[in-house]
Amino acid sequence: MAELRLRAPAIKAIKRIYERVQASKLGSYDEFQLEQELKLVSSHFARFVANHELLVASAEKGEVEAHETLWVEVEDIYNDTCCILNRAITGAKPNVQAGRQHSHECEFRLEPLAIPTFDGTMQTWLAFKDAFELLVHNTEYPEAYKLGKLRQAVSSHAVPLVGSVYSGGYGEVWSALKERFDNKKQLAETHVSRLLNIKPSSEDSSESLLAIFDTVQESLRSLRVIGLPVVEWDAILVPIIVSKLPTVTQREWNMSCLPTEIPKLDELLSFLSQRAHSLSTAIVTWSSRTDATSRGQQRTSSQRTVKSHVAAAEDGKCAYCQGPHRTTKCTRFLAMNHEERVNALKAARLCFNCLKLGHSAKQCPSGLCRHCNRKHNSLLCRETLSTNAGGLTATTTQPVPMNKDHPSD
Structure with missing residues (x-):
């Protein structure tokens, strides 16, 4: 040849x-x-x-x-x-x-920084352009070297003008590439459309919430780069993003908002990040050993692993409404009658004993009820609850029944 x-x-x-x-x-x-x-x-x-x-x-x-x-x-x-x-x-x-x-x-010679590849889509153009200009375009390398690097980084199948038999010098190819893809109108339409078309999630999990969070962050970052005033879009973006969230997360978010104030986008993103963290799962492994004195020997029980939810409520934060107070001081929770409190804890999957997320009452290491010494929180004890919301008068000596079908028990 x-x-x-x-x-x-x-x-x-x-x-x-x-x-x-x-x-x-x-x-x-x-x-x-x-x-x-x-x-x-x-x-x-x-x-x-x-x-x-x-x-x-x-x-x-x-x-x-x-x-x-x-x-x-x-x-x-x-x-x-x-x-x-x-x-x-x-x-x-x-x-x-x-x-x-x-x-x-x-x-010694340091390994060269890898230049990201460009697949020919508007969605990935800005990230590629920023990296390529920093590592290659704005340097003093010869034009032939820059052209070789550009052809390595851009797929000729996706962008034929870069891989043609003769495509001109480096300056011509780079200018043609920017003319085609560095289009503010198309970039804005691409990233706004990506925001509007986020796939709604029905699964209330850490992975699904983080997927929405990352998509929103990446799209907003790209829109900021091309000069759009995204900081003024709270009233538009918050309802759109909330509509993509699972039902339980939507309810938790709405309960944390003031009824007359327009919520901030930064507050919503912070809420999503924190909730995704609280829903993340961890593997807990333990081993137990028992003494078999009757047989005169020791036996080691087999190790077991279980998945448990990481506790969502930090010290001083309400696990029910996410407010800046303990659950036992939550005005919403205290305003409920006995049946409403039980149903609220079931819906939020909170422990009936310590009112926190991550385990059932049977597994709870906290103490017993102060009134009847049973395995439930004192706020759920029928000895202190009346039919009035938040009332604290003795009505009966029967403890709160634990629903066997509830996942926390």
Whole structure:
């Protein structure tokens, strides 16, 4: 193939210049000779890149790996050659303090930062553009090198203009790419549509809430980058996001809001993050040992693992309404009669003994009722509850019945 015959001499020329600049005492070169060497190696690398891309485009599946290996080898040689020549051109003589740092730089070479790939969608354009401009476009690398990196990072199947036989120089290709994808109107429509089309979740789990949270954060960040005033959209975005949440989470959010105030978007996102954390699951493993004195030997019980909900209520925070108070001081809860309190705890899946999330009354390590010494909270004891909401007059000596079907028991 013609491309193969053209690529081989370019590789030889690059290696020849590399060996020459390593072996020579560049101090004897003047500035013009050094710049000429730099231009020469850059032109050979540009010829290598052009023919290499044509060969990769027409290569069989089993041949691609060999081409990529060759690319890495030639790219490293070219980079080293440019570094040597550029240092010589500047003529900078490091001082004693900088000399120590320079010697360390010669001893090792850091791994290059990976450039994210671009799949040709408006949704991923902004993230790719920011990274590519920082790592490649705004640097002083030669144009041929930048073009090679751009073709590596952009899929030619998704964006044919980058992988065509002749697509112009780097500046032309980058300008064409930005003209097509750096479109504020299309970017705004894409990310607003992503917000509006979040899939509603029926599962009240940490994973589903975090998926909604991440989508909202990513879309808002992109809209901020293109200059839209998202901080003023609370009244629009909050109802849209809330409508995508599971029913239980919607109810908890509405109970935490003031009835006459427009809720803030930041407050909703903070609520989602905290609730997702409280719904996350953990594996609790324990082992138990028992002494078999009657048989004269010890037996070790098998280890068991169970999934338990992480307790949602922090100290000083109501597990029922998420307000800044303990559950035992919750005015909403205390205003209920006995039956309403029991139903509220069932719906919120709270322990009947300590009024917290994460375990049943049987597993609760807290103490017993102060009035009847049974396994339930004193606020649920019939000895102190009357039929009046929140009343505390003795009416009967029967303890609160524990519903066997309730998951906490």
